[in-house]
Amino acid sequence: MPSSTVENYLKHILLLSEGAQDLVSMGDLAVALAVVPGTATTMIKALAREGYVAHQPRQGVSLTPTGRTVALSVLRKHRLVETFLVNVLKMDWASVHAEAEQLEHSISDEVLDRLDALLGYPATDPHGDPIPSRKGKLNFQVYASLATCALKQPLRIVRITEQTTEFLQFADQNHLLPGSTLIVTGRNLPAGLATIKTTGTRALALSITAAGKILVEPLRR
Amino acid sequence: MPSSTVENYLKHILLLSEGAQDLVSMGDLAVALAVVPGTATTMIKALAREGYVAHQPRQGVSLTPTGRTVALSVLRKHRLVETFLVNVLKMDWASVHAEAEQLEHSISDEVLDRLDALLGYPATDPHGDPIPSRKGKLNFQVYASLATCALKQPLRIVRITEQTTEFLQFADQNHLLPGSTLIVTGRNLPAGLATIKTTGTRALALSITAAGKILVEPLRR
DNA sequence: TAAATTATTTTGACTACTCAAAATAGCGCA
DNA sequence: TGCGCTATTTTGAGTAGTCAAAATAATTTA
Structure with a gap:
């Protein structure tokens, strides 16, 4: 072990x-x-x-294949625990990462399976990160980010690839959650800025670095 | 820490x-x-x-007082986690001890409080063991056991003071759970035996040692 | 009261993990 | 071709927790 x-x-x-x-x-x-x-x-x-x-x-x-199996199992525990903490215990979206960091190492497969069932076999955690399956399949999909997507297109956020409390709180406060819709109104690469507009008609500026951490898909596909 | x-x-x-x-x-x-x-x-x-x-x-x-505070906090985590595993995840009564043994060290106070609320602030865990309060009060009560109580009196089981899977499975199979009612029909000390009768009219023999691990209170108090 | 038994403590050594700081390798660039 | 920068590796040492086995203390028994 x-x-x-x-x-x-x-x-x-x-x-x-x-x-x-x-x-x-x-x-x-x-x-x-x-x-x-x-x-x-x-x-x-x-x-x-x-x-x-x-x-x-x-x-x-x-x-190695062995190492990957272990890693996927830990990642599965981490993301299912996060989902549990948010969906069932109603904990703060931004703070569950640190909790899950501890719990992921002491939860058994038996408990995990029951948690999975209780949550209705979710495909992603609250940040949109894919949850590896029991058999270790990780549904990895390449999405555009706010730094790379087309301009002026309606988009839906699918994933936030950053776990720090500060960033998640910022995202939360600006309604940048998985499922939210928005458009990128412009980019100024020399200045390192992207400007976006969320459905609540609010405009917002973001560094390109930060924009790269928010993954999106086109709204009507 | x-x-x-x-x-x-x-x-x-x-x-x-x-x-x-x-x-x-x-x-x-x-x-x-x-x-x-x-x-x-x-x-x-x-x-x-x-x-x-x-x-x-x-x-x-x-x-020391400091040590006792830490110990009570761990015990609270252990017993609340056991209660969660049985009441919410519907896990087997007899097997949750080992799980809780791991989880008790990686659960935060924040998560614990929410778990406590979700469970409705239980006073005891599934084995009848008292759960220390947030402020570290342990509701310790002295009960008679099947080895020491009066004979031929209707009794209710309040607690099983033994955590091994084997013993708990035995108790489970013979309907010796907290809340079950029974009477002690007799004791043979030289032989080290106690005989009991559960409400399902089943008779059962038990070693005095085993009987001492099952705590009871008189039915009408 | 002395000997024998039993419980506790000490000693020396080992594993897993970590850091600080020195040594080394590989790289770009003149 | 060789100099210097940066990343990596090595070395020596420390902490937390553990065991085996020897030393010591306390208690029982004779």
Whole structure:
């Protein structure tokens, strides 16, 4: 049984490789886990010995099938717990991430399955992040973000890819939740700004970086 | 913030001193925690240094007010989680103890309060064990057990003071749950047996040891 | 009262994880 | 071709918790 430290390493490798690149650097991993780079290297060597990851020295690290299975299971627990905390316990959207971070390591598969049923087998968590299936399938879909989508098109928010309380609170206060609709009225790349308009006719400016964290799909598809 | 190891030590000291004796021996504590006695001694010395316990060398250990507060909080989490697992997730009465043992260390006060409200502020868990209040009051009440109560009196089970899956399954199968009614028809102390009759008119023999773990109160009070 | 039994404590060692700081490798660039 | 920058790895050391086994204290028994 992997320790919760091991689970965290594997989960973060999965998250960091989500977008695309197959090799996660020690630097990125160390930042994600809030440890110094040397610690990450040491730990990764141990995880490689135990068959959870493949380590290309000085290149980066990737998950083995075994490691990926563990990581997906942890991610499933994390996202189902978040959904439970928001949907059933009515907790604040922005603060459940830290809670789930703890709970994901101590919840059994039995409890998880019952939670899943209680919630009606949700496909995504409250932030729009896809929940891996029991058998470890992660429904990964490539969406445009507010930084890359077409201008002046009606859009629906499908996902917020950022877990910090501050960002989520900002999103919440400005009605930028999964399901909300809006249009991007313009972009000023030199200034690094995007301007949007939500259905409540409110205009809002956003940095391109922040806009990149809000994923959308065209409204009528 | 005490580690989950520390929380476990404190919780078990509280449980072992519940009945009465103020000093818990290293031997008993080591058995409860499944460690060797030397480990318990070492750990207790550290806990004493940190102000959680008072250690009388070669006599035993007791909780300081600080330690007791921590222990009660853990016990509250444990029992509320058990109640949630049984009442909401409909899990098996006999198996929730092990689950709660993990969850009790990773649940926040915020989540706990909401769970408490969801459950309707229960006074006891599914086994009849009293749930400490938020402010750390433990409603400890002395009940008779099937080993000590009067014979041929109608009784109601209020509590099962044993958490092993096997015992709880046995109790479940024989309708010995909190709330069930029965009478003790006789006792044979030399043989170490008690005979009882449940409302379903079934007769059953039980060791005195087992009988001592089932606490009861007289039916009409 | 002394010997024997039993419980507790001490000692030395090990695992898992971490950091600080020095050593090394790979890279871009002149 | 070699210099310097940056990321990575290595080294040495520390913390938390654990065990095995030897040492010590207390209690029982004779």
